[in-house]
Amino acid sequence: MAGAEAATTRRPPPGVWVSGAVTGVIVLALLFAPLIAPHDPARQDLLHRFAGPSVLHWLGTDHLGRDEWSRLLLGGRFAVSIAALSLVLSLGIGVLVGVLAARAGGWLDEAIMRLVDLLISFPDVVVALFMVALMGTGQATLVVALTVVSWTPFARMMRGLARDIYHRDYVRAAEILGCSRWFIILRHVIPNAIRPVFAMALLRFGHKLIVVGGLSFLGLGVQPPMSDWGSMLAESRRYMEREPMLVLAPGLAIFITALAVTLLGQGLDTMRDRR
Amino acid sequence: MTRFLLLRGLVLIAMLLGVSMLAFAIPWLQGGDPARAIIQARVADQAVDQTAIEGLRAQLGLDRPFTAQYAHWLGDVLHGDFGLSFTSRTPVADAVGHALMISALLAVSALAVAFIIAVPLGTIAALRPGGLFDGTMTLLTQAVVALPEYWLAPVGILVFALHLHLLPSAGFTSPSSMVLPVGVLALRPMAYLLRVTRASMLDVLAAPYITAARSRGLGMTRTLLRHGLRNGILPVVTLLALWLAGLMGGSVVIEVIFAIPGMGRLMYEAVVDKDLPMLQAGLVCIVGLAVLINTATDTLALAINPVLRGARGGR
Numbered sequence: 059m060a061g062a063e064a065a066t067t068r069r070p071p072p073g074v075w076v077s078g079a080v081t082g083v084i085v086l087a088l089l090f091a092p093l094i095a096p097h098d099p100a101r102q103d104l105l106h107r108f109a110g111p112s113v114l115h116w117l118g119t120d121h122l123g124r125d126e127w128s129r130l131l132l133g134g135r136f137a138v139s140i141a142a143l144s145l146v147l148s149l150g151i152g153v154l155v156g157v158l159a160a161r162a163g164g165w166l167d168e169a170i171m172r173l174v175d176l177l178i179s180f181p182d183v184v185v186a187l188f189m190v191a192l193m194g195t196g197q198a199t200l201v202v203a204l205t206v207v208s209w210t211p212f213a214r215m216m217r218g219l220a221r222d223i224y225h226r227d228y229v230r231a232a233e234i235l236g237c238s239r240w241f242i243i244l245r246h247v248i249p250n251a252i253r254p255v256f257a258m259a260l261l262r263f264g265h266k267l268i269v270v271g272g273l274s275f276l277g278l279g280v281q282p283p284m285s286d287w288g289s290m291l292a293e294s295r296r297y298m299e300r301e302p303m304l305v306l307a308p309g310l311a312i313f314i315t316a317l318a319v320t321l322l323g324q325g326l327d328t329m330r331d332r333r
Numbered sequence: 334m335t336r337f338l339l340l341r342g343l344v345l346i347a348m349l350l351g352v353s354m355l356a357f358a359i360p361w362l363q364g365g366d367p368a369r370a371i372i373q374a375r376v377a378d379q380a381v382d383q384t385a386i387e388g389l390r391a392q393l394g395l396d397r398p399f400t401a402q403y404a405h406w407l408g409d410v411l412h413g414d415f416g417l418s419f420t421s422r423t424p425v426a427d428a429v430g431h432a433l434m435i436s437a438l439l440a441v442s443a444l445a446v447a448f449i450i451a452v453p454l455g456t457i458a459a460l461r462p463g464g465l466f467d468g469t470m471t472l473l474t475q476a477v478v479a480l481p482e483y484w485l486a487p488v489g490i491l492v493f494a495l496h497l498h499l500l501p502s503a504g505f506t507s508p509s510s511m512v513l514p515v516g517v518l519a520l521r522p523m524a525y526l527l528r529v530t531r532a533s534m535l536d537v538l539a540a541p542y543i544t545a546a547r548s549r550g551l552g553m554t555r556t557l558l559r560h561g562l563r564n565g566i567l568p569v570v571t572l573l574a575l576w577l578a579g580l581m582g583g584s585v586v587i588e589v590i591f592a593i594p595g596m597g598r599l600m601y602e603a604v605v606d607k608d609l610p611m612l613q614a615g616l617v618c619i620v621g622l623a624v625l626i627n628t629a630t631d632t633l634a635l636a637i638n639p640v641l642r643g644a645r646g647g648r
Binding site for chain 2: 182183187190264278291292306308309313320
């Protein structure tokens with residue numbers, strides 16, 4: 059098994075630099091979107107609806123004459139920030155639960171892991187629908203809905219890594235030296251396990267982004283007058299025969315963002331394997 | 334084994350009770366007045382007559398304590414009665430049953446397509462890890478996973494239905510109308526199944542019994558079929574079951590885009606229309622199915638693979 063795995067990871071991780079650069083450009087573009095955007099994304103110009111790509115409107119205009127490129131820039135902020143925020147929360151909760159399960163052992167460990175097994179099989183769209191029914195639409199709903207079940211893979215991974223780390227000599231040494239439980243967790247367990255967990259977070263980002271966009275597409279995510287890539291897709295779907303660019307552009311934006319971050323995560327993951 | 338089954342059975346029942354309680358408590362968790370919510374959902378008017386609310390409250394027994402109401406509701410549910418839909422005024426159980434059948438057909442078709450394509454490709458990729466084919470497959474699976482289905486589906490409709498006129502753009506009645514939704518839905522599980530097949534086969538192919546079989550002079554194809562797949566398929570089947578549980582209610586976007594009256598669309602419409610009984614029934618059924626499939630998979634894995642039996646406790 060070791061031989062076969064080594065063969066897959068002997069080559070340098072392909073495209074880590076490329077995917078990292080693309081991710082960086084996207085993050086910067088979204089961060090400075092209000093400065094970069096050539097037009098006001100909300101300004102309607104009904105005389106110039108469905109204008110094709112031009113020097114003035116790089117990607118043309120939509121069914122209300124709004125500049126597609128500006129809308130794309132500002133629309134990305136919602137989905138990407140919600141996805142990132144829920145990912146950070148999932149990671150935090152998962153790491154904490156995983157460490158505690160590994161530390162506690164026994165029936166508590168077993169109970170937590172059973173719960174994880176179960177929650178992992180819940181479709182997050184259904185959980186999101188349930189949360190929307192409970193709390194109504196809104197950014198808080200989305201973040202909660204996307205965190206309620208998605209901390210579970212992090213917890214499972216962290217528990218496995220932490221159990222391993224707790225058997226290492228340096229943890230034994232720290233225990234003998236009388237270091238506190240929390241000092242060991244914060245100084246030894248989490249720092250030694252965080253890299254693969256972080257790589258997994260990057261690997262899951264694409265999925266999150268797609269789910270947020272999907273909810274916006276269904277009208278349960280971003281609410282007007284704001285928009286994001288998913289809601290732009292939903293709006294332009296009716297006009298897709300007339301102006302395919304309006305459907306292609308937001309879809310490509312999601313695709314490229316998700317793929318870049320995934321490849322970056324994959325690259326970091328292989329770098330870990332090579333050690 | 335008996336102890337394991339008993340334990341999982343108890344967990345199953347506890348989970349179902351928990352979910353049913355959660356589903357029942359939706360109106361209370363919302364913090365609103367259920368009677369007011371019902372009337373508002375029916376007449377879509379914010380200003381509701383107070384006497385009508387009082388009347389409905391007494392009629393539905395909403396003035397009784399929470400536990401008594403829950404017990405009453407649970408009794409009905411156990412008899413297959415989830416009440417009437419707020420919007421259509423027809424029994425919810427019938428609608429959910431019908432939607433479940435359609436979603437099951439959609440999910441099973443998509444997963445069958447995914448499985449048939451993913452297992453051979455994943456196995457071939459594992460034969461020469463790091464090779465050209467393996468690299469291509471890795472990149473392809475990553476690209477597929479990054480593709481939103483609410484983009485793929487409209488583009489598919491645009492190309493195959495509106496331009497080429499090969500397939501219908503919506504519905505789920507004829508075989509030709511199933512092609513697009515099943516195709517789009519199959520892609521993501523296909524990518525994940527391929528990855529797991531590859532990883533599992535990598536493990537299996539390095540095992541001594543494969544070397545033994547090969548040195549006995551057994552051809553690669555026969556070795557793969559007789560020893561490789563037999564031992565490597567279990568993680569793939571586990572993942573398949575997980576996807577089945579997920580797709581039973583989780584293909585909301587596909588069902589909405591293609592106007593398929595399945596479980597995902599039913600849940601979506603229940604949320605939009607604030608149709609409480611529909612939402613409760615949908616939630617209980619979807620989660621119930623997920624837990625059931627989960628338990629069945631674990632039991633099956635245990636039955637197939639004796640190695641797991643000893644390892645269970647120490648996991």
